[in-house]
Amino acid sequence: MKNFLLVFRVDLNAPQRTPEQAQANMQQWMDWISKLAAGNNLVDAGQRLYPHGKVVRPQHIVTDGPYMELKEAVGGFTIIKASSLEEAVELTRECPVFAGGGNVEVREIWAI
Incomplete structure (x- = not known):
């Protein structure tokens, strides 16, 4: 088995959810993560990320990011096997990020 990083990108322009919709969405995430764990595919449930941060470039140039002109941002991640x-890719089929217009980047982790 190999490890894969799932990077969840979210639509920054998606309409705000009501508290009930947000709670239902959180339940969908918990159910999906539980399904991955039950199938012995979950390595790390990962974390949700705040939409703001900093970008550090060579010579330690620091700028705000992600930039407001972006339509999507990294919303979180998890690691599966x-x-x-x-x-x-098939394991992402039922990922709740798709319901909000987001997407998943799937990358194999290079074991060193």
Whole structure:
């Protein structure tokens, strides 16, 4: 089995959810993560990220980021295990990020 990083990108322009919608969405995330764990595919449930941060460039130039002109930002991540990239992609099929217009980047982790 190989480890894969799932990077969840969210639509910054998506309409705000009501408290009830936010709670239902959180339940969908918990159910999906539980399904990954039950299938022995979950390595690390990861974390949700705040939408603001800083970008550090060479010579330690620091700027605000992500930039407001962006339409999407990294909203969180998790680490799963799968036998192949194709299987890892298949495991994202029911990911709740899609319901809000987001997407998932699937990257194999290079074991050193």
